[in-house]
């Protein structure tokens with residue numbers, strides 16, 4: 264492999280991973296901005312998406328119905344979590360919210376382990392195993408599918424948030440909940456909606472990546488954390504999160520390719536630590552949207 | 553809009569006319585153990601500006617919050633156009649036709665003025681929203697002309713007075729029959745206070761919105777009010793038609809400085 268083709272190869276895997284981190288980051292921020300819940304089950308939704316698809320598929324359902332059921336179930340689980348675990352908290356603070364989502368994440372993970380064991384699971388690629396070549400680097404159809412789908416999701420969300428009444432109302436609720444109530448927004452419904460959205464999108468990312476990276480009961484934590492890094496480094500805004508997610512993915516891709524694969528997972532957390540330290544020195548354009 | 557002229561001051565009136573729009577009956581509201589409203593009863597009729605006067609901590613804002621469903625009363629009834637609303641929450645009450653401009657404005661700071669105004673119409677039924685939104689926007693511009701030149705600006709970059717106008721405009725976008733306004737004069741220059749008061753009177757007269765005007769600035773409020781309630785330590789201690797209240801010695805001493 265030439266240096267060029269190697270570089271392109273790492274860049275492609277970087278963008279693929281980065282687009283996933285971006286969408287997972289958006290799942291964190293959609294929930295956090297409106298409900299103030301730092302939702303540590305985000306990663307588990309990603310895991311559930313993949314695992315449930317695999318499970319339904321194994322039961323004999325076709326791939327497409329399995330995907331559909333998995334997304335629907337994860338969305339429902341996320342909404343149930345908001346309605347029956349998070350909302351009833353009597354003295355809500357960001358800390359209690361966080362603790363309860365960490366606990367819920369462990370429960371979800373434990374149940375999946377009990378039910379389906381600890382092996383990694385794989386879903387077959389959606390559109391066969393074809394590979395195209397760009398500058399000597401190979402791109403599988405699944406990678407194309409991931410990048411295309413993540414771009415589509417991000418773009419639709421952007422249009423929804425900025426060009427519909429409901430989207431504007433969601434942004435308004437993130438800014439001022441009392442103001443939102445006064446203009447007639449049912450904040451409870453919006454909370455449910457945000458959790459549902461995060462669950463559904465999380466599941467989708469988990470499903471489309473399962474043919475590439477495999478899935479298993481334990482993947483949620485780290486995948487989720489990388490999304491959180493993107494959200495934090497992106498200042499919780501949508502464009503910021505996308506930029507941060509892609510940067511993180513590329514860093515990982517090049518770090519793993521040129522330096523060592525061992526570096527891959529460390530990098531994300533290193534970025535987060537660095538960012539949180541540096542953020543006390545105000546970076547222009549980072550704090551505000 | 554200029555200063556309120558002297559013949560605007562307090563239409564003389566005997567019996568309260570107009571239909572009963574809002575009836576608050578024996579409301580008590582608590583914050584934990586502390587009682588902020590004690591058995592408060594009052595009425596607002598159509599075509600009326602009703603002023604609620606009271607000093608700091610009297611419970612004026614609590615009254616507005618109770619009316620708009622931001623806090624719930626532990627006793628009493630609130631009847632709006634014949635329907636009990638004391639058990640309902642804010643997002644339901646706005647749909648019954650009762651809007652409010654809270655003391656803290658509660659604008660969406662990083663959204664534009666236009667977005668803030670458009671969101672004001674959020675509670676309207678989908679079928680009519682577009683049409684009513686357009687009509688109401690014209691109305692808001694006719695009342696607060698400055699907003700028209702600020703549409704693209706973020707709400708948080710407006711001056712205090714402009715923010716007050718935006719908050720008022722946003723509330724009016726919902727096409728309310730009743731508007732509760734908590735200290736609209738707060739932080740305004742004396743000139744602007746008079747202007748705001750005469751605009752409020754116009755909202756009531758020209759747009760058929762009954763007004764519950766909560767004010768510490770008694771002098772300003774009495775210029776446009778039809779009926780007045782005085783709130784002290786959570787209780788109504790005095791009520792009457794505006795001219796009677798102005799004449800009463802207690803009001804002269806406590807609120808109008810002799």
Ligand SMILES: Nc1ncnc2c1ncn2[C@@H]1O[C@H](COP(=O)(O)OP(=O)(O)OP(=O)(O)O)[C@@H](O)[C@H]1O
Nearest residue numbers: 583586588606607608609610611612613614615768
């Ligand atoms: N959230 C709250 N928790 C506890 N007590 C409160 C709360 N809000 C108000 N109070 C208390 O209720 C009483 C009435 O407050 P309220 O804000 O209604 O007064 P106000 O008449 O609006 O005063 P101001 O003119 O200063 O706005 C005060 O004694 C206040 O301390």
Ligand SMILES: [Mg+2]
Nearest residue numbers: 612613614655
């Ligand atoms: Mg007050």
